[in-house]
Amino acid sequence: MPKQQLKTSDTHSGQGLLWLFGAILAIQGFGSAITEAGWNTSFGVAGLLRAAHIPEWGTLLVGCAGTALLATAARRHYTKSRGHRRP
Numbered sequence: 001m002p003k004q005q006l007k008t009s010d011t012h013s014g015q016g017l018l019w020l021f022g023a024i025l026a027i028q029g030f031g032s033a034i035t036e037a038g039w040n041t042s043f044g045v046a047g048l049l050r051a052a053h054i055p056e057w058g059t060l061l062v063g064c065a066g067t068a069l070l071a072t073a074a075r076r077h078y079t080k081s082r083g084h085r086r087p
Contacts, residue, residue, distance in 0.1 A: 015076060022069030029063025 032046035036059065042050045049058045 025066025
């Protein structure tokens with residue numbers, strides 16, 4: 001029984017991390033791209049990427065990676081909730 005609880009806890013924490021990192025990357029990536037395009041200032045992810053000599057579209061890739069993580073988390077949540085329903 002404790003082994004089953006450990007697996008469920010690991011699954012929930014992993015799911016939560018997908019949501020968390022997906023949101024952080026999406027907000028930082030797209031927010032930095034919008035801020036840089038609108039106000040010509042780099043901070044957060046954009047500032048770090050500029051310091052590493054990454055092109056301006058690098059922040060969009062960070063935002064897309066966040067969106068992909070959010071989509072993965074949503075799909076796992078949706079399939080898990082459908083699996084627990086009884087007909």
